[in-house]
Amino acid sequence: MMQEVIKILEEQVKTNKVKKVHKVNLKVGKLMSVVPSSLIFCFEILAKDTLMEGATLDIEEVPVKCLCQDCGTEFIVESFIFLCPQCRGTNLKQLSGNEFMVHNMEVD
Amino acid sequence: MEIKVLSNILKANQAIAAENQQLFQKNQLLALNLISSPGSGKTSILEKTIELLNSTIRLGIIEGDLQTSKDAERINVFGIPVVQINTEGGCHLDANMIKMALPGLPLPEMDCLIIENVGNLVCPASYFLGEDSKIVVLSVTEGDDKPSKYPIIFRESQILLINKIDLLPFTNFNLDIAKEDALQINPDLKIFEISCKNGQGFEDWTTWLAKKVNKKNDSFHY
Ligand SMILES: Nc1nc2c(ncn2[C@@H]2O[C@H](COP(=O)(O)OP(=O)(O)OP(=O)(O)O)[C@@H](O)[C@H]2O)c(=O)[nH]1
Ligand SMILES: [Mg+2]
Ligand SMILES: [Zn+2]
Numbered sequence A: 001m002m003q004e005v006i007k008i009l010e011e012q013v014k015t016n017k018v019k020k021v022h023k024v025n026l027k028v029g030k031l032m033s034v035v036p037s038s039l040i041f042c043f044e045i046l047a048k049d050t051l052m053e054g055a056t057l058d059i060e061e062v063p064v065k066c067l068c069q070d071c072g073t074e075f076i077v078e079s080f081i082f083l084c085p086q087c088r089g090t091n092l093k094q095l096s097g098n099e100f101m102v103h104n105m106e107v108d
Numbered sequence B: 001m002e003i004k005v006l007s008n009i010l011k012a013n014q015a016i017a018a019e020n021q022q023l024f025q026k027n028q029l030l031a032l033n034l035i036s037s038p039g040s041g042k043t044s045i046l047e048k049t050i051e052l053l054n055s056t057i058r059l060g061i062i063e064g065d066l067q068t069s070k071d072a073e074r075i076n077v078f079g080i081p082v083v084q085i086n087t088e089g090g091c092h093l094d095a096n097m098i099k100m101a102l103p104g105l106p107l108p109e110m111d112c113l114i115i116e117n118v119g120n121l122v123c124p125a126s127y128f129l130g131e132d133s134k135i136v137v138l139s140v141t142e143g144d145d146k147p148s149k150y151p152i153i154f155r156e157s158q159i160l161l162i163n164k165i166d167l168l169p170f171t172n173f174n175l176d177i178a179k180e181d182a183l184q185i186n187p188d189l190k191i192f193e194i195s196c197k198n199g200q201g202f203e204d205w206t207t208w209l210a211k212k213v214n215k216k217n218d219s220f221h222y
Helices: A004-013 A036-047 B009-025 B042-053 B068-077 B096-104 B150-158 B165-170 B175-185 B202-218
Strands: A021-029 A056-062 A065-068 A072-076 A092-096 A100-107 B002-008 B031-038 B059-067 B084-087 B113-115 B131-138 B159-163 B192-193
Touching: A004 A100, A004 B002, A004 B131, A021 A036, A021 B002, A036 A056, A072 B068, A092 B002, B002 B175, B009 B031, B009 B096, B031 B042, B042 B059, B042 B159, B042 B202, B059 B068, B059 B096, B068 B084, B084 B096, B113 B202, B131 B150, B150 B175, B159 B175, B175 B192
Parallel strands: A021 A056, B031 B113, B031 B131, B059 B084, B059 B113, B131 B159, B159 B192
Antiparallel strands: A021 A100, A065 A072, A065 A092, A100 B002
């Protein structure tokens, strides 16, 4: 997955004529079971000898949010128990928690 | 300077997966994406499932593998269509790999396509290939904590196959805990307990699968 992050970054670097990348902000859903330290490790290896070398990778975790289709309660799912806290229903629509996106980058 | 990117890494994959899905629909076949840790028994499950269903359902297989074609060779002995995809180190199959592999299969003459993904519980969960359902395999030798450790795949799957049930007496795997955790993550999960070694549970599993295949085929004869 980090390879795809790098691909997206490289496109941006090209189209914006970037000279140096300082920081990259990712947003990753909590359901993705991503281990930040291994993502950073991967990034450092792939960024070597590119304009991204030395950039900080910041990973923001996005909580798992659900909407109960039965009673309309919106809530954050803790410890992966998909159950409405209001009516105990399981007819849920997941609103967030599955994302893996490059949010923005700080560059010169 | 700040550049807003807001680019979802999975978007390009999603678009190609939708194309694959349309192709599966057009050919009226049920497509399944089989996912587990390395060595949970995906290929063994395929072998046994083919053995039991080969005479009634026209199956085709895509084998995803890091390097070798060993799994594809195991399927080849059954004389059914099989295509091998080597990811060359990549830890999951993506929609484009499937798209490239599909011309190698006689889709109009198939009822069901099963894709064996690369052994990994994390990345394959996020890469939609165009399938109707994901099947997650958990073997009792891996520990009953897998659902709570890798929730996304249990959330995304419609079926959980608990394999190597014959080894239960030799492990500290707690079947109730594993099932309870999995159902908390996904209350709609359909669970089968199976063993490729002694065949336990395979009748239930293959009967259910055959029904599902027929339903998909019938849905087009209005
Ligand atoms: N005792 C027992 N062993 C099993 C069972 N199912 C599979 N095995 C063994 O587990 C090992 C791995 O099985 P495979 O079918 O190759 O597993 P896989 O998930 O396809 O493995 P990869 O493709 O490498 O990820 C083999 O040695 C099988 O014989 C089972 O139900 N019981
Ligand atoms: Mg295999
Ligand atoms: Zn509710």
